[in-house]
Amino acid sequence: MKQPAHNQNNSHDPLSVLSPWWKRADIGTDLSRIFMLILLSLGTGFIFNTIYIWPKQYPSSMNQPHTLLTQISMEHAYELVQRKQAVIVDTRDPEAYAHSHIAGAINLPLSQFDNYYPDFASQVEKSQTIILYCSAGCGIKEKVATRLQQHGYQDINAIAAGPKEWAAAGYPVAKEENPHITEGERQ
């Protein structure tokens, strides 16, 4: 028997008349739910960091603006370090420092500033020129600079590069265990 023209293709299986996939996937509904999840996670992330992470990083300067650092080039930083006219300081976590750091750098991690500062202060005079770095583009060094200024350091500079860029420019990097990590911290 001849089928009606509009139903010829699908008469053998009533379920095979497929809605378009985007209707079956209900993209519109799901995109609105995804948008809500993204907003919720962004809000939760900010609240969590405000309460638990950022106060540990710079407890006494929560509401202070970041210090305006003097940015210097890698070439200038290298010259100053070579002439022993500046101290170069790695502000990243001890694990990252141990993995790779600019040769001669002292580790002063933002996350453990209070633990590391006494050792740092015993090595670096407050009149000395300091050059801070973390990774290219990261914002940790500005927070460390704020803390150092509060302790009386004045001549604080920064390079917008990390060990990768330093090594790529042909300057020496070191990979060694952080001498500032104590036995207790290792365990």
Added chain:
Amino acid sequence: MPAPSQPISRRILNNRKVLIILRLAIAIVFIMASWEKIIKPDAFADIIEGYQILPAATVELVAIWLPWTELLAGVVLLVGVWTRAVALLLSLLTFIFIAALSQAMARGIDIQCGCFSLDPEAAARNWASLWQEFLLLASCLWLWIGHWKEPAPAHEEEHPAG
């Protein structure tokens, strides 16, 4: 003898037991992947910065947002609500991870993934190790497609309600 109501491919895709296992496995993977990034946002920001694709101003924002999206998506999947939407979100995220890793490796950047560990001593990623991300992407896509609505019967297509 009655014809099967669905083609075999659709019956496999829609297998309820497989979908439950996928949902729980993906939920656990993303919850576990999120935790270290949540408690060490600075270390995660360093790794994101290493990919060299995002403007510096957005790195910290992504480091704060992304782990929480992974955690919330994992929890929502565990609970079993909004599964289709979350599966789509995680498919998109996993696709972006693969694209980001691939571009970094193609440019010769010695990259730490930051996917499941922030350990700087972790082995750098290579092309062969991408199978993990592709497996995760396939699982998320399966979970997404498996939760599409059932096809409408022919008579409903021809005379939609309302």
